Amino acid sequence: MPHVTVVRADNPGPMTLDGTRSYVLRGPGSSSCVVVDPGPDDERHLATLAGSGPVELVLVTHRHADHTAGSVRLRALTGAPVRAADPEHCHGGEPLRGGEAIDAAGLRVDVLATPGHTADSVSFVATAPGRSGPSEAVVLTGDTVLGQGTTVIAEPDGSLRDYLASLDLLGRVADGRVGLPGHGPAIDDLGVAVRAYRANRLERLAQVREALAALRHAPDDPSAADAVVAHVYADVDPSVRRAARQSVVAQLAYLADEPA
Structure with missing residues (x-):
C-alpha cells in the first residue's frame, strides 16, 4: 500500500x-x-x-x-x-x-x-x-x-x-x-x-419531485429552485443554504431532462 x-x-x-x-x-x-x-x-x-x-x-x-x-x-x-x-x-x-x-x-x-x-x-x-x-x-x-x-x-x-x-x-x-x-x-x-x-442522492431527488408536485411547479420554472429549497431544506443551517440551492438547481436540471 x-x-x-x-x-x-x-x-x-x-x-x-x-x-x-x-x-x-x-x-x-x-x-x-x-x-x-x-x-x-x-x-x-x-x-x-x-x-x-x-x-x-x-x-x-x-x-x-x-x-x-x-x-x-x-x-x-x-x-x-x-x-x-x-x-x-x-x-x-x-x-x-x-x-x-x-x-x-x-x-x-x-x-x-x-x-x-x-x-x-x-x-x-x-x-x-x-x-x-x-x-x-x-x-x-x-x-x-x-x-x-x-x-x-x-x-x-x-x-x-x-x-x-x-x-x-x-x-x-x-x-x-x-x-x-x-x-x-x-x-x-x-x-x-x-x-x-x-x-x-436518490432520496433527495424523490423529495424534490414530491415538493414540485406539492408546490405545483415545473422543474424548469424560474421560481422553482427557491421554493424547493424552502420546502426540502428548511432545516439546513443558513451557512450552507447557498450550497443546498446549488444542488437543488442540479436536481431540477436532472428532472427537466427526464422523459415525460
Whole structure:
C-alpha cells in the first residue's frame, strides 16, 4: 500500500469542514513523492508539503481554489509539474485524461474522470507496483466523496447526471479500499460510502419531485429552485443554504431532462 501523509490546511469553514486535505504519497522505498491537491495559497501549508519531498509530481482533483490556489507557489518551491483535468490549473504539466495511468514516486496512479461536483473533477487510484488486492490501493476522491456530510453539485457546471455516473464508476473500484477525501477523515471502506451517497442522492431527488408536485411547479420554472429549497431544506443551517440551492438547481436540471 502507498505510504500516505495527510497535511491539513488551516482553512476551516462550512464548505471545507476542518480544512482542505493535501496528501503526500510515495511507494515503498521511494525517495520522491506525489502531492495530491496543493490546497490554499498558505505559505506554512505549502512549505510543509515542499518539505515532504523531493516532490516529483503534483496532481489536482478539481479546480476549486481551496484545492488549487497554492499550485503556482508549490511548483516554485519544488519544481514539480502540476497536472489537472482543466488546462487552466496545469503548471508545467499536461492535462489529466480519464483512464490514464501515471508512474511516479514508486506508485501507479490511475486517473478516473469523475465529473459531477464540477465538470473537471477527477479521482485517483494509487497502488504500489507489484502489489495486488483491493486493500493494497487507496482512492483519492477530492470533493466527489467526502469524509463526512454530502457533496455539493456546484454551479456553474456541476451535473447530477454526471455525478451519479461517477459514483457508479467509483463503486466499481471502491469495495474494501480506503478513501482519502478532500475534506473530512479517511473512509475505511469507500464502497460502503459510495453506496450511501448514491442512496442519499436518490432520496433527495424523490423529495424534490414530491415538493414540485406539492408546490405545483415545473422543474424548469424560474421560481422553482427557491421554493424547493424552502420546502426540502428548511432545516439546513443558513451557512450552507447557498450550497443546498446549488444542488437543488442540479436536481431540477436532472428532472427537466427526464422523459415525460
